[in-house]
Amino acid sequence: MSSAPVDTPDYARRMLIAQLRLIHDMLSGASFSTLLLSCFMAWALRDIGLAIWLWLFSQTALKCAEIVAMRQPIDDAALQRHPRRYLTRLIAGQSVHALGWASLIWITAHYGTLTHFTLSLLVLGGLLGASVTTYAPHLGVFSAYVGVYAMMGVVTFLSLKLPPDSSPFLRYAPIEILFYCGAIWLNARACDRWHRQMIELGFVNAQLADDLRQEVARTAIAHQSAVDANNAKSRFLAAASHDLRQPIHALGLFLALLRRSKLTQDQQAMLTDAQSALTASSGMLDTLLDFSRAEAGVIRPHIAPCRVQDVFNDLEDTLAIEADAAGLVYRASECPAVIATDANLLRIILSNLVTNALRYTRQGGVLVGSRRRGDQLVIEVWDTGIGIPPERWDDIFEEFYQLGNPERDRNKGLGLGLSISRRLADLIGGRITLASRPGRGSVFRLSLPGAAPHDAPQTLAAVAALPPLAVPARPRRILILDDDDDICRAMAGLLRQDGYVVDIANTIAQMEACARLAPPDLLVCDFRLRDHETGLEALRRLRAMRGADLPALMVTGDTHPDRLIEASREGVALLHKPIRFEVFVQAVSQMLRR
Incomplete structure (x- = not known):
């Protein structure tokens, strides 16, 4: 059931404490009902006379004392310090209660009739069977309880000195009582094993819960450390x-x-x-x-219809010169699409993607194109650069991460462009993906939601100038x-x-x-x-x-x-x-x- 060390003194001590707590809780609910049963038996056996009323007086005193004791919360500190001492007191106290009930056998056998005797055996047999639920969490307590019944039964019948022609029911009663007590004890032992398994499972669950709390605490500390490190950065x-x-x-x-x-x-x-x-x-x-x-x-995006071609033209005006200076070819295909987005943020995203492509391309060039996929417009930035190994595709979107720049050449930037582009793409509802082959080049794809053609804005030339x-x-x-x-x-x-x-x-x-x-x-x-x-x-x-x-x-x-x-x-x-x-x-x- 568990990997818990069951052969250690600490484990045995924890098991005993849990067993004693279960019995205490059971007794708290059973004491009052057994007091009522004592009153019923005294009424049913009232013909016996003074002996039964003395018995009821002693039972009432015992049960009232038990009710008062059980209503008090268990002394947790004392139980933790001395569980064995608490067990000894429990066995002694319940043995006294068992002796009080078992004395009915003696009283009815010596002062009552066969009917009185039979009734007492039936009631005590039922009470002994019910006690399995109460005392089974610890087999030692139940053994003491049932042992008192068996002893009182045998002693009672031996003291009667029955003649040979007496009823077989009476002659064989001691054997019947011993067999019954033995069967009940076997049943209690099975219940004891079940309770121990449940308690052990509780230990495992408690340990798992404690481990989970510690892991959550460690995760919280790690998260706070990450937040502090990010704030420090x-x-x-x-x-x-x-x-x-x-x-x-x-x-x-x-x-x-x-x-x-x-x-x-x-x-x-x-x-x-x-x-x-x-x-x-x-x-x-x-x-x-x-x-x-x-x-x-x-940054709060301002979503409005935007001509993608206008953005392409702006990029060409600013980046084509950089491509020419590096001896590279820069081309942008015609794109008549109109999409709903923030044009300024789109320029920053594409500018970072194109600049990154130019930076890592030695020969060939960069191509910017677009295509529609359903209700999405996909803008693609192709290059014939050095390419990116598949295991580095996620890394390049991290802050300050750069491929092929161990010397931290300032002409190759700071390693923030792709990280910024991905964050800005999230703001405008877009998504950046990558495909690349080392030594052959890469393509970055920016997927954006589309816009209806009639949403086309006025050209930049139509925007009125500020009044003088x-x-x-x-x-x-x-x-x-x-x-x-x-x-x-x-x-x-x-x-x-x-x-x-x-x-x-x-x-x-x-x-x-x-x-x-x-x-x-x-x-x-x-x-x-x-x-x-x-x-x-x-x-x-x-x-x-x-x-x-x-x-x-x-x-x-x-x-x-x-x-x-x-x-x-x-x-x-x-x-x-x-x-x-x-x-x-x-x-x-x-x-x-x-």
């Missing part, structure tokens, strides 16, 4: 991204100022090279940002709050060249002082400030001074998921460093337009 990424973005953002702004200066041809060439290096660094940081945004769950910005009666005043002096100077210099009045502050106190002297029309702030202050705290204070409708633009290098969620909750426009100056100026213009 997110914090590290956010901190590293912020610290790297600050100088890169300042460098981009200074390069923008330099580009507006008069430069020689050689200087222009060097500026172009510097801008290319900056763009590569910004691209890697943007990949980290996409990863953090996907983790944060702040009315010339204000006075120059717009912008308050810049950032703890980096280089960034403040660069942003202020560029904005002033565009005709804005700019004030600079490094702390919230300086910001409030500037706002009291000259109320700003727009706040441009970082999230992380000095002395653990934040841009959101600064915005709340400034809006308390200037009104809740004061527009704000947060330009930050902090990409931690919590920061993204907080900014979204406050309704603050959010840009992440480093950012191209043209995008920054456009965002400032839009915020002031509102």
Whole structure:
């Protein structure tokens, strides 16, 4: 039944405790009924006289004491410490009760009639049979109980000294009593084995439950450790991204100022090279940002009808140049389909897939195509690259996993593109699958739900331009709050060249002082400030001074998921460093337009 060690002292002790608990529970329910049976027997044998009433008095005292004792909860501490002592007391107490019932044999044999004697044997036989249920959990207790009956029966008949011509029923009664007690004892032994098996099964179940609880606890600890590790990773990424973005953002702004200066041809060439290096660094940081945004769950897809061909055209405009530079062929088949999806997220997904294909293709090229399968549109990205072994198909979608890049070449990315693509695909209801042959190439398939042809949107050329910005009666005043002096100077210099009045502050106190002297029309702030202050705290204070409708633009290098969620909750426009100056100026213009 179980692999539990049944030959150890601890196991025997646990078994005994369980047996004693069962008998205690049985006696708690049987004591009152046996008291009623005692009263019935005294009434039925009332003709015997004083002896039967003395018997009833002693039985009532015993049963009342037992009822009081059984109503008390078992002393668990004493039972755990000394189970053998509890067993001894139980055997002694039940032997006394057995002696009280068995004394009816003596009383009816000496003071009653044959009818009285026969009735007592019948009732005591039934009572002895019923006691199997009560005492069978421990054969030792039942043996003591039935032994008292057998002894009293034999002693009673020996004391009668029956003549040879007496009734055979009386002469052979001792043998009949012994046979009956023996048969009952054999039945009790079988019940004892059954109870032991059930108790042992209970031990096994308890052990399994305990093992399960421990496994659940270990799983919970492992899960919490994984969550903590993931949070630590997110914090590290956010901190590293912020610290790297600050100088890169300042460098981009200074390069923008330099580009507006008069430069020689050689200087222009060097500026172009510097801008290319900056763009590569910004691209890697943007990949980290996409990863953090996907983790944060702040990306909300905007599902609308989308022309797939428009997305293909955008990809070709940006990635065909990269393919030509690598000596590869890039082709995209015509796709007239219109699907219901988020066009921006679809561009990011396909851009990551195509960029990944170009990165691992040495010769040949990349083909982007599509086909319909039922109500699904499947977009396929084929390449003639190095291929992926089947055992690595799941691994490549893990964060920071890269094939064939042990030297961590920055030109091969960070290993986040496919992980981001799969997460974004889930957001828009899509699914990415892979088929590949090492040395022959790979195909990534993006399955998306379709849309009806009449849902076709207007072409991009039909989108109306923003209305021109009315010339204000006075120059717009912008308050810049950032703890980096280089960034403040660069942003202020560029904005002033565009005709804005700019004030600079490094702390919230300086910001409030500037706002009291000259109320700003727009706040441009970082999230992380000095002395653990934040841009959101600064915005709340400034809006308390200037009104809740004061527009704000947060330009930050902090990409931690919590920061993204907080900014979204406050309704603050959010840009992440480093950012191209043209995008920054456009965002400032839009915020002031509102």
